[in-house]
Amino acid sequence: MKLTVEISKYPLADDYLGPIKGFIDELNKDSELKVITNTLSTQVFGDYDDVMAALQRCIKWSFERYGKVVFVCKFLHGDLSPEQD
Numbered sequence: 001m002k003l004t005v006e007i008s009k010y011p012l013a014d015d016y017l018g019p020i021k022g023f024i025d026e027l028n029k030d031s032e033l034k035v036i037t038n039t040l041s042t043q044v045f046g047d048y049d050d051v052m053a054a055l056q057r058c059i060k061w062s063f064e065r066y067g068k069v070v071f072v073c074k075f076l077h078g079d080l081s082p083e084q085d
Helices: 017-028 048-066
Strands: 002-011 034-037 042-047 069-077
Touching: 002 017, 002 048, 017 034, 017 042, 017 048, 042 048, 048 069
Parallel strands: none
Antiparallel strands: 002 042, 002 069, 034 042
16 A cells, blocks of 8 residues: 655754754655655655654654654555656
8 A cells, every 4th residue: 555644843942954854864764765855844655564664763763863843744545746646
């Protein structure tokens, strides 16, 4: 099953760019996923199990490294990446 996730991260710190970039860099380490980033959010596309495992790993990593942050996610069934149009 394919999954699309739109995720936004809001670090509860004055220096917010580093934690956001760090999270995106961690997501991009997973070669099974397609990751598209823009100024408002990051979209992640791939197999359900791969996407969920990567999110679990990256969110935990982010909490451990940066402390308190807020994640806002939207989960959509299917691959809605631009190439699928």
